[in-house]
Amino acid sequence: MTGGHWIVNLPVRSGSSDNSSTGGYRPPLDNLGTQKTLGFLGSGLGFDTCKYALKLINQIRSNSVFNYNEPVLNKIDLPGAEPDRVIKEIEEIVGLDCSNAILCSAKEGIGIIDILNAIVARIPSPEDTSKRPLRALIFDSYYDPYRGVIVYFRVVDGTIKKGDRVYFMASGKDYFADEIGVLSPSQLQVEELYAGEVGYLSASIRTVADARVGDTITHYGRKAINSLPGYEEATPMVFCGLFPVDADQFSELRDALEKLQLNDAALKFEPETSSAMGFGFRCGFLGLLHMEIVQERLEREYNLSLITTAPSVVYRVNCVNGDTVECSNPSLLPEPGKRKSIEEPFVKIEMLTPKDYIGSLMELAQERRGQFKEMKFIAENRASITYELPLAEMVGDFFDQLKSRSKGYASMEYTFVGYKESNLIKLDIRINGDSVEPLATIVHNDKAYSVGRALTLKLKELIPRQMFKVPIQACIGSKVIASEAISAIRKDVLAKCYGGDISRKKKLLKKQAEGKKRMKSIGKVDVPQEAFMAVLKLEKEVI
Template sequence: MKNVRNISIIAHIDHGKTTLSDRILEITGAVEKRKMREQFLDSMDIERERGITIKSHPLRVFYKSKKNGKVYEINIVDTPGHVDFTYEVDRSLAAVEGVILLVDASQGVQAQTVANAYKAIEHNLEIIPVINKIDLPNANIPETELEIEDLIGISSEEILKVSAKEGIGVEDVLEAIIGRVPSPKGTENEKLSALIFDAKYDKYRGVITYVRVFNGEIKPGDKIMTYSNKQVYEVVETGVFTPDMTPIEKLKAGDIGYIIAGIKEVSLAKIGDTITNATDPVEEPLPGYKEIKPMVFAGMYPGVPEYYEELRKALEKLKLNDSSLTFYPDHSPALGFGFRCGFLGLLHMDVVRERLEREFEMTVILTAPNVEYKVILKNGEEVIVNDPAKFPDESMIQEVYEPYVKLSIITPPEYLGKLMNLVQNEKRGIMTSTENAGFERVVLNFEVPLAEIIFDFFDKMKASSRGYASMDYEMIGYRKSELVKITILVNKEPVDALSIIAHKNKAYAMARKLVDKLAELIPQHQFEIPVQARAGGRIIARSTIKALRKDVLAKCYGGDVTRKMKLLQKQKEGKKRLREIGSVSIPQEAFLALLKVGEDENK
């Protein structure tokens, strides 16, 4: 075990984690040259196209040290950089002894860099700071060094400088891993305890769990048990990633690998759970396990109502590979049968939608995203609401609580005023502190309602700071708030799918924008259509879609004006009758209007 090193690569999104993994694969010869391609570890098309990592990817390489000539086994976990997938990063850090903290030389320390560095410190991991992209013309290495020194207190001599793209300095990183990261502790003689840090579904072999073995050993034929739900399985195969799945005789203490044990659903192999021996289990699970909870909810409906069953099957198959996706059947009078889905964030929602369209050729309508509210009714009952259509009537509500997050923004000082104005005045944020983050960098800390930052906050923040600011957030709990449900009525009929929940102070402004937007998007009919917004038992905004009118005066060539008036009056009465019996067809774009309410301000 002395020659084993387990490390994770952490960074802000797009700072070069996967490219560094590519170069390590090349240098160690883990992949044949003819098979090598860019972003080798990113297996999904969406990951490759967008240049982002969505799933963690483990990898085992062997490297012969230039200093002592010994061969070392290095297990690397490449992690996602986006804030939506923070729990995956958290679990990956629990599986290793050290981290490579990667910082882009042209962008410097950013919000996710800070968040991930603090996570590594919490886990007591050895941190190897690496400045990447030193070959770029706009690389500012001295300033980035100062920022890293301020962040984790490591002197500039210990900071490595590389260009993962060009392969400069990558061997120094491998030598630093061997020299600085401690070898794993634990023994094979103790009871089995292994951490599940990821899982994926294979349609032929069931769930493949990615594990880090801390104590004991695990081999095919062993009976294992998952600690959280006490389910017992028999191990069929154990193996490692080189980078393809390669079966081996057994996984022992200190190893990172995979287990296939006939588990049928990914939801049964919970990330962060402990695997132990079924006949001789450990008394205590490994620390830090918590259930992943969705933060953002949206209605999902098939583009064609007849495809409801196909959408259900597609979501079930997708859930097999993505245990953080939740869904249950829902019905909307406007959109028909569909599902209420829970996501980790907006990127996760976007990825799920795109995967449905690509992998299952499903066209879906997504309603506006919402968060989960706690509502205390006057009879003392507590209700959890994540669908505005199911928000209780105001007369029944005692108190409403909404989720708050701790928001950190890193920005150059010149954009301070604009960002503070955006968060405090527009987004109901409370400023808690500011701190220096190195040369020409300031960290702003706020407490903000989650509902305010899932809509259009990221775009507005980038616009206010010319793209320089970066953000990170984490949940801090629920707080009492004054919220109202805004119901949209089209032709005096409520349309549930267009309901939203807003703060009392913002209700009128949001309702006004929404009815105006809908009046643009709903096509004209043969009769006049009022589009109204109702909140607190009264109409607070209205917009009217004018009727399509036939020119009934075209045949009148002069003559008495009363004849013309009589024809117009007759037409008016006909339109009035038609409005009472006519139904309004609302196009799909109208349901997406809620997402576009803030767009005009961003442009």
């Protein structure tokens, strides 16, 4: 983190490099930088594209254990570098033979030639499959306002030439290859690409959705029988509402989302109307980090001021009539009498931590309804803890809590495992008898009271006093589980009564009570925007 902003290492573009400088003839190297970033569920970009990979290791983290092949120890030029200790940790934790580990410093240029020589010596050349039908795997794409979508791909079988009519097997679209080439690092046109090579394609493609990551490119006239394995259409896992603070910016927000979607086919959005926050959009994201990046880009690149509702996940509702409904918005949840059960997405999480923080991290996972699966010591001072827990419990501050409780030493990796039935309910908030849909949420039955209590207390602090008493209730259906009340602003009607009969005072108080009751029946409580923003922030913390 620098200057108050997070620096995120996202998947980088591919490139072809001339390797002849290492002495004698060397084949050109196609490289692809990848980062399996926490917060992008199902977005292992590049892992299916590359047959071999170098794992750059600065320190042992959870993804160092999950993804490894050939270790390269980076940043050995730093004053605090301890390559011998790290090599020992890799052998103990990962179980990888590090006798041939390469020490390098990209900053100082140390060991780079050794890495290039090792790649040529240890990795076999691609198999010659030029006679087979074309099969090329798309691993990235971006939208160019002048040329349309530029597709990055790796040729697995066959060859592709400029002018070929190509077919995208998943989307069913076909185009003529106006331009093909390699990146060295800028785009360099070539006439033909062969098996094993990485390149780019320009074909006047209008939308990124026509060239999805993981799709297979083949020739239109000589189609491959089977597409390449590994294609999964991007499915949003986390949802939230985005509303402009200024209602006049609604059209600007829509235009900004459409522009972002040109480069990000995983971003989904649809219009949403809220009685409290006006017009906005319900947006779907791959994960938390994806959501934060999109929000940050909207605010920074398009100068939009946004209200973001608490993130939620997609629930599956099994109805009494046999239908299954997917629901990402609490307001769309079927009535209790119509639903049989509710399923929520679960993830498998593996936490890598020093042994001193095992207890606090297990406590954190159990607080979030985690189901313990396994714990093992992978080194004398380091343990791996595995839990299964609901994705909804992670979309709040789980990662922040993990770092806080471990003083920054723990790391984590999680994968989607499927849907499981849970005892979930819809928690409604009523103000003066009226349900406020933007504040409704889906919570586990065991947490309903604590969440409802926290929300009603917060609203009591933030809603201004009225001329009548305002009840604030957290309800499950018609049952009130938590309640607070904002006392009325009262005029002292007895101030003019200095004495006299008590019946006169009772008459004045009765008249005042009747007026308050009449005002309450016809009165409307306006919840200020600041209250909504504060409660939405609270929901992110307590749910």
